[in-house]
Amino acid sequence: MKFLGLSAKDTRFLLIVILLTLATPIILQPFPEGSGLATFNAGYPDLMQRFAIFGIFAIGFNILFGLTGYLSFGHAAFLGIGSYTVVWMYKLLDYNVIWGLPLAVVTSGLFALLIGYISLRRSGIYFSILTLAFAQMSYNLAYSVLTPITNGETGLQVYSNDPQVLISEGETSPHFFGIVMNESAKLNLGDWQFTFNNGYYFTAIIAIVVFYISLRIFRSPFGLMLRAIKTNQTRLNYTGINTRPYTLAAFVISGMYAGLAGGLMAAMDPLAGAERMQWTASGEVVLMTILGGAGTLMGPILGAGFIKYFENIFSKINDQVLHGWFEWMPDGLEDFIIGLSHFFVGKSWHLTLGLLFMLVVIFLPGGLVEGGTRIWHAIRRDRKPKGPDPEHHPEHIPHVAEKEEF
Amino acid sequence: MSKTNITRRGLMKTGAATGAGLALPTIFTSGAAAFTNEPTGSSVKLGFNVPQTGPYAEEGLDELRAYELAVEHLNGMGDGGAMNTFSSKVLEGNGILGKKVEYVTGDTQTKSDAARASAKSMIEKDGVTMITGGSSSGVAIAVQGLAQDAGIIFMAALTHSNDTTGKDRKANGFRYFFNAYMSGAALAPVLKNAYGSDRRAYHLTADYTWGWTQQESIAAATEAIGWETVNNVLTPVGAGDFSSYIAPVLNSGADVLVLNHYGGDMVNSLTQAIQFGLKDKVVNGKQFEIVVPLYSELMAAGAGENIKGVYGSMNWNWQLQDPGTQAFVKSFGEKYGRPPSGSAHTAYVQTLLYADAVTRAGSFNPCAVVEALEGFEFDGLGIGPTLYRAEDHQAFKDVLVMKGAENPTTEYDTLEIVEVTPVEQVMYPPDHPMFGGPEASLGECNDGA
Numbered sequence: 001m002k003f004l005g006l007s008a009k010d011t012r013f014l015l016i017v018i019l020l021t022l023a024t025p026i027i028l029q030p031f032p033e034g035s036g037l038a039t040f041n042a043g044y045p046d047l048m049q050r051f052a053i054f055g056i057f058a059i060g061f062n063i064l065f066g067l068t069g070y071l072s073f074g075h076a077a078f079l080g081i082g083s084y085t086v087v088w089m090y091k092l093l094d095y096n097v098i099w100g101l102p103l104a105v106v107t108s109g110l111f112a113l114l115i116g117y118i119s120l121r122r123s124g125i126y127f128s129i130l131t132l133a134f135a136q137m138s139y140n141l142a143y144s145v146l147t148p149i150t151n152g153e154t155g156l157q158v159y160s161n162d163p164q165v166l167i168s169e170g171e172t173s174p175h176f177f178g179i180v181m182n183e184s185a186k187l188n189l190g191d192w193q194f195t196f197n198n199g200y201y202f203t204a205i206i207a208i209v210v211f212y213i214s215l216r217i218f219r220s221p222f223g224l225m226l227r228a229i230k231t232n233q234t235r236l237n238y239t240g241i242n243t244r245p246y247t248l249a250a251f252v253i254s255g256m257y258a259g260l261a262g263g264l265m266a267a268m269d270p271l272a273g274a275e276r277m278q279w280t281a282s283g284e285v286v287l288m289t290i291l292g293g294a295g296t297l298m299g300p301i302l303g304a305g306f307i308k309y310f311e312n313i314f315s316k317i318n319d320q321v322l323h324g325w326f327e328w329m330p331d332g333l334e335d336f337i338i339g340l341s342h343f344f345v346g347k348s349w350h351l352t353l354g355l356l357f358m359l360v361v362i363f364l365p366g367g368l369v370e371g372g373t374r375i376w377h378a379i380r381r382d383r384k385p386k387g388p389d390p391e392h393h394p395e396h397i398p399h400v401a402e403k404e405e406f
Numbered sequence: 407m408s409k410t411n412i413t414r415r416g417l418m419k420t421g422a423a424t425g426a427g428l429a430l431p432t433i434f435t436s437g438a439a440a441f442t443n444e445p446t447g448s449s450v451k452l453g454f455n456v457p458q459t460g461p462y463a464e465e466g467l468d469e470l471r472a473y474e475l476a477v478e479h480l481n482g483m484g485d486g487g488a489m490n491t492f493s494s495k496v497l498e499g500n501g502i503l504g505k506k507v508e509y510v511t512g513d514t515q516t517k518s519d520a521a522r523a524s525a526k527s528m529i530e531k532d533g534v535t536m537i538t539g540g541s542s543s544g545v546a547i548a549v550q551g552l553a554q555d556a557g558i559i560f561m562a563a564l565t566h567s568n569d570t571t572g573k574d575r576k577a578n579g580f581r582y583f584f585n586a587y588m589s590g591a592a593l594a595p596v597l598k599n600a601y602g603s604d605r606r607a608y609h610l611t612a613d614y615t616w617g618w619t620q621q622e623s624i625a626a627a628t629e630a631i632g633w634e635t636v637n638n639v640l641t642p643v644g645a646g647d648f649s650s651y652i653a654p655v656l657n658s659g660a661d662v663l664v665l666n667h668y669g670g671d672m673v674n675s676l677t678q679a680i681q682f683g684l685k686d687k688v689v690n691g692k693q694f695e696i697v698v699p700l701y702s703e704l705m706a707a708g709a710g711e712n713i714k715g716v717y718g719s720m721n722w723n724w725q726l727q728d729p730g731t732q733a734f735v736k737s738f739g740e741k742y743g744r745p746p747s748g749s750a751h752t753a754y755v756q757t758l759l760y761a762d763a764v765t766r767a768g769s770f771n772p773c774a775v776v777e778a779l780e781g782f783e784f785d786g787l788g789i790g791p792t793l794y795r796a797e798d799h800q801a802f803k804d805v806l807v808m809k810g811a812e813n814p815t816t817e818y819d820t821l822e823i824v825e826v827t828p829v830e831q832v833m834y835p836p837d838h839p840m841f842g843g844p845e846a847s848l849g850e851c852n853d854g855a
Contacts, residue, residue, distance in 0.1 A: 027432050041531070044526075044527060044530040044531040045526075045530050046526035046527055046530055047523075047527060047531075050523065135554050140642065142644070143613075143614060143643070144613040144640070144643075147615075151617065152473055152544075152615050153518075153543070153544035153614035153615045154518075154543070154544050154547045154548070154569060155518045155543075155544065155547070155548050155572065157548075157551055159573075160847065160849065161845055172555075173555060179623075182555075193532070228507050262829060269526070271518065271522065271548060271551065271552075273517070273518035273544070273548065275517040275518060275519050275520075276519055278517075311520070311523075312523060312524070312527055315458070315512065315513040315524070316510060316511060316512055316513075316524070316527065318510070318511040319474075320509065322510070344538060346458065346511070346513075347458030347459055347463070347467075347513060349513070350459060
């Protein structure tokens, strides 16, 4: 079955992604309300929206980092620019996200063009440092210098005395032609409660569209060229190919993805803070991509989900929750277990995440996707072709120096 | 790009999937509750949203201790602490309106984004009726706006910027902590007595909202007593090294240095100013002095010896002798083996005040709670009679002027109380220009229905 220019395999892949995305509110809510494990449920609107938004951010980052190998440490700047654009549109026009989102993509694209044009004159570590410098510059500008535009530390938000020239009566939060983002429908099935949120489905549908675009880029001749740049840029240059337009295009595209993600953040929650542009936010997307699997299609999305899950679920496990879990144990043992848990949950969630990251990088250099593939192959080992060399590796030819002819 | 094959079957499938996706949210109707997160069971959940990682983690930890103590007292465990001295007697130690108090915690990381994410999970997932916390004004203002939109109550903890109850005031938000204007108004007379009215002040200011409002407030208050503001230099937040900012102070002709810094920044800038020997200098025939307008116990501990004789202000200190303070310090000390910090006190008081307001209103409905808190006058929670002003939801009470102790005996009494400034002196009209002027408004209370 072929579909929208995708091969049969990719179509199947896309359909699985669509199904998973649409069923997220059910998949992420596996434990009944009121049970001890309900803490681990993640099917509430804010977190689901974050999964989709950071998924978009990571998909875009992967187009640059995964394909060309250029490691940008400044992508959070575009995230912030996207957010500020959307909030400004709320302030000037009205709460319909249709004005802000396309503009967020355009402005972040323009900034990416400017920053990329300068930074891409260097590669490797120098490129990373240049992008980091630009992002930190943007952060500091937003945090203090440009406060009249960004509202500094407090964050840009809508005030009652803003112009909002298109506003209509009773319009108080972001919407898409009347579909209000923070409205949800709740479904109670026995002890389970599922929340279907308008904002989540809005971001999810956009995420599917941009995932499809990234799939097409991966499979296109342009994507092949980007991979060639990652493999050996020098060789391409000697062949007479000017690689800079390609890297610049990849940089701008991933900047636009980041701007879209930032815009969506403001579309879900009408506030833009400067911390969104801090270098830690740029580092986070690098972690997401590496954790999930750089250069793979699904990896960055998995990585984004993983990190956001830890940030929002593990950080909330406090003593009260732990006591609830372990109260059946004898007192001494209970205190010991709770004391031990302190190192991994609650305020120490960074440590758990760090350990997992180390494990993944050491044992699964290809990220979570590699883990998944290994399990898949372990299950289907019998169906692999068993010939002496099914992948036709080239035979080893000794180097001239190795030939002992003299 | 390669060509696109749109087949009839494929198109119909996509159409069906998209249609199902779009229609899904509208199939089910949302349950009609009277207001956001109306507690229906035998318990009620409160959200404690404090920084557990990042630069203000220590303050956040102390706030969390106080919140846990408050929950114990509300549920009738422990000795009841300041509930016994509180002027309002409706709290009986049986939870709130007979419902057991439970709590969830979150990590704000001292970032508005993370704070809002954690607050949203408390509202959407855990169903809290009130969120309290915050260790920076940016975070407090961000979460206050969220609480307003979602229709729950926000009881701000550590936030000192004028904006929280100034231009960013919200109907669903209440602040017990004092603000930068009050610091200036309380400090100025003490500074006049100690250093005279002919002084030239040099300000180093953290370059963000809180720093600016504090600098503006202090400059206005000191200029009113006859001081001259020589210069105001903005320093980046988290600069670490302030030597390049301190060196020019000596040649500026100033004889007082005002450090509008908080947390680690204040510890570094004060330490470096002392190392430069500023306090040993004589300028314009007067001894050079340093002022730190906002003090906290943790900053005092961090700066060590250097704070000796340096003036500043505080919201509350455990060394006060009123019965409310003593009751709170006693039960905090018995549970944790140390005196509480000022931020812990605010956290504790805000929780009790919310519980009390719900009980007096007889409902968890945010609008009823707002009504119960507006214009509420109370006493017995430390630092004397207090008013929650209806116009801006700011608590008005006496303000402490502190000084670094010359001979501290333990690590907890490095600051000593110089003066308790009466509340009349720190009062200001709700439409004061530093608080957003006549345009600032609370808006309507929102119960989310």
